[in-house]
Amino acid sequence: MNISLRINGVLCEFEVSPQTTLLELLRKQGYFSVKFGGCKSGECGACAVLLDGKLVNSCCILAAQVAGHEVRTTESVGEHPQLGWRKTAGLHPVQQALIDVGAIQCGYCTPAMVLAGINLIERNPNPTEEQVRDALSGILCRCTGYVKPVQAILRAAAILRGEVVPPLDGLPVFPFEPTDMPDHLEGISESSNRVTEVQERVLPKIWVSPEVKTRVTVGKPERKVDAIKLVQGKPAFTDDIDLPGMLIAKVLHSPHPHAVIKEIDVSEARALPGVAAVLTWQDLPRVIYSTAGQSDPIPGPLDTFSLDRKVRFVGDRVAFVAAESEEIAEKALGLIRVEYECLSSVLDSRLAMSPDAPVIHDEPEYQNFAGSDPSRNLAAEIRIDIGDVEQGFREADFIFEEEYEVAKVQQAHIEPHVVITYWDEDDRLVIRTSTQVPFHVRRILAPVLNLPVKRIRVIKPRIGGGFGGKQEVLIEDVAAHLTIATGRPVKYEYTREEEFIAARSRHPMRIRMKTGVKQDGTITANEMRVLSDTGAYGCHALTVTGNTGHKAMALYVGDGKYRESPNIRFYADVVYTNTPPAGAFRGYGVPQGFWAVERHMEKISRKLGIDPVEFRMKNAIRQGELHPFSTAWSEGREPRPEIIQTVGLEECIRQGKAVIGWDQKFGNPDWHKVPGKPHLRRGIGMAAVMQGTAIPYLDMGGASIKMNDDGSFNLLVGATDLGTGSDTVLAQMAAETLGVPVEDIIVYSSDTDFTPFDKGAYASSTTYISGAAVVKAAEQVAERIRIRAAAMFSTGQSESVDPSSIVLRERTAFAPDGRSISFRDIAHNALHHENQEQIMAVASYMSPVSPPPFAAQFAEVCVDIETGQVTVERLVMAVDSGVIVNPLTASGQVEGGMTQALGYAVCEEMVYDTYGNPRERDLVDYHIFRANEMPELKTIFVETYEPSHPYGVKAVAEIPMDGVAPAVGNAVVDACGAEVNSTPVTPEKVWRALRGAG
């Protein structure tokens, strides 16, 4: 049918089918700012457009419905302020504000937020925070926690009203002055009455230790280097291209939790017009591998085939289809006839190792790793004893034992998994994919596809969020096999339902704690026994669970003689079940561990009558002490002793307590009551946590830098910025080292053909590992610049200038006598004039240590003691992540991480029925926090100077996941005494706990 409509003011006519959605039409026409969030039911709002001036979701409106109407997309909003000789109006104030306040992380939902903000301000030039949050309520953001997007829209509104807004670079005055706690002591406030001032809280509070040096660029709230393209909705993501002849892939998923495919007939599907290929296990080489995106050798069992004769969970792969359209591919799936022989299944991890449990992996090709035993459904086993644990228990006055449970939860990045594959003109296979690990994709898939590594090129465009879910070689093989089969480009993109039934998740765990404690609160021995459920495949099975102990059980070593020789036990069984596989998820096992440890510490301190904060600090690890697990376990490498050089935990607690008003609230009976509402109780809780920074002796990152004619630099990194801002932070470190502004660093990441190797974005390693590589490369380039500048200074002079005496700053090389040469002149000299050379360098870095960041997480809740409903009103996190390279991006990490963690604290979980069918298949049942229901979030950085890094940094990305859930659980106890030992802390669990408590 023919339709006509106005798009961005231009009258357009199209031929569409009746079922074409507006989203499909717009993207087909190149309006790539309108993003696909995996559904056709308006769950996430990434596809939002303005239809006759109303914000609507284009995925659930038919193109035919908009005939005769006016559609506006972000493409119409603003342009880059400098486009050569053509004058532009520049960006819209909403776009500029989103950039300025650091509201853009992955950028996938940003174009929708731009429209939402503009639409609101056009209707209401002076919106309140509540109105802004309501305007954003239909746009799910998994990165930011909504703090900065709300601030951006309020700021833009003020600008559009003609008000003068404070410059952001000046808040607070930079460089930051060392401050102490009392300076920002805050009184008790009603969360419900909070008002966000335009300029308030854009930058986090930062406490600076005396060792931290003042820098020009490092430490400054620089704008993200990719922000301008993301705020315009430019075609920067994997799916934002349309190749000629591209086929659409679909996968037939198993309806059974455990079955053998007895017969599979694809003849009807293959005969369907428009179907290019149908592949089953009979068509593919039988190559066993692991989908875990980790360095070689994979620290886990090899137990996966692209397609197998056996299916092991509801959602497992049965067949692949490639067709001319999505509709034809879907229809073909329905024509595949499969005869299954159903096998008994095991869905409960507690039954997985029982003698009568079905064996999930009986394939002869299975390759063991670290104690895996598929005959017992055991994917990995860990047994660590540090010190003499039994003796420690004997020396205790009290033994506390308790069992805790952490639910299976989903990464829920808004951009689904998506990949496009094609043969290039040299018959090399190009894999354009939304991945955190492009180099691992290439290495792992080469044998699976029967191609040498050199004939595979992996391109990683911008990523619309990953959170560990894309540290998996999850769907690239599907498209690649189909490209090999058909010779044509193939696109495969998960639907939101596939994300829930077939992608990875956090390992659910049952954790038993046993702790020996002296009367004075000294921990004498601490034991954790974990039963971890890896689901049907063992990807990340060993390493995720290893980190549960390695990080969470390292924090409390005990006091006195126990501090020098702690007694710690960590035993774990990681078992297979017939549920969707678990995998990497931000925090990587550590949030599970800290749920148990921090709930347990709270219980112990309360039972002993010791202040919970004092109890923690008495037993927590301190600066200069040995990381207790460093000699016991490492991820696939020999463990080596590691002294912890910096611990800012005590200061984090002081700062966090001050901001949340701990001393005024904790133990104050009046504060716990809500006037006029006898069924409500307030509570306050905290948790102390630690993480790691990269994997020692394993993680490696590379960087190359070359100088251009104008004195700018190309920085090529294999590191993958999945929205975290790592490209910006790496550019800042390069700029600082080279003495140029960030705008002179052009960052490109990543392409396995062009960028140096990097292990990828995981383990909180990019700023530390890849950053150190960048600094090394930049130092080498700086050295070449100094040598050439010295030669230029010395030409015609009686005395030559020593290169080491030359200072690089402000795009200029300065000689000791005050003479200077611009970088442009140096570059021209090098490239065109004398002894020509390309000034460039390549460097890489591998760390021998993994310096842990620390944090104190605080939560304030209000509990309805009659219904069990918990409302989280305030989260405050004080973080020691070493030196903060960029306060905007780093605080964005903390805000977004706290929000994800809040979800798994109170609402997120994946539940299965007795047939292995998931309860959650969309973002309605799987609820993630929206802008209009957020508690107040506050971030504080306590800077320490980590000596193992050239700029003193430690990790920040994962630690925000660790403390929220236990802090909320502890706050619930503080409010009403309800002890809930499993996540999420739902109303019914609280209600039952209250009834149990009498």
Next chain:
Amino acid sequence: MIIEYHRPNEVEEAIRLLGREKPKTIPLIGNTRVNPLPGEDIAVVDLQNLPLDQVEMVGNALVLGSMVRLSRVIEENIGGKALQELIRREFSHNIRNMATVGGVILGGDGRSELLAGLLALDVQLIWLPGLNESHLGDYLALRDHWEMGSLLNEIHLPGNVQFRSDSVRRTPVDQPLISVSVCRWPSGRTRIVVGGFGNVPQLVLDGPTSEGAEIAVRSILRQANDEWASGEYRLEVGAILLRRLMNSLNEE
């Protein structure tokens, strides 16, 4: 798949299309899910050109056309704060701009607190052709077997009533685990509806007074066991919510 799209300009044409058996023909009335079942060929009828978005007071009743968008109810301050609050809690800004009152009635399930609220209000539905009347409760009981070819024209909400609704959710705008909606007429007539589970909300009481309400709530909720909450929990908490709502009405 959707094989036909129609946008009639006349109500009669819409009714004719909706009355067809083949292909199965459904109205586009503001639900956000437009996908048919796999393998099913359907036709859709877009009602945007029909005069179904009127808002008026007729006597004591507020009359809403079935295509009135939920956003309009809020923006034009229609129907009272309690109703508007239900809409805000259940529908995000974007969805409110697409969803209609009629869509909630035709597609809402037991977890829709708005549908539960409308059921407590005992709204009257006016259908075309013939301006046939039915109460929402009657329609919901037969929704899966409702006569093809009928078109929801208007929804009549009673004025001059006291209306309250409350719910328990995991987060402020998550779907409710249990909701209780209460409407009381000046005569004392009281309707109580529970929701948060099942295909449709459940009417627990429609009496001249609220007498026996708690017993009725407990009786209905005892069986309200599903994967989201136990019947035991819903029973106890439903009774608590009911008490609070009744107290609130009595204090007004």
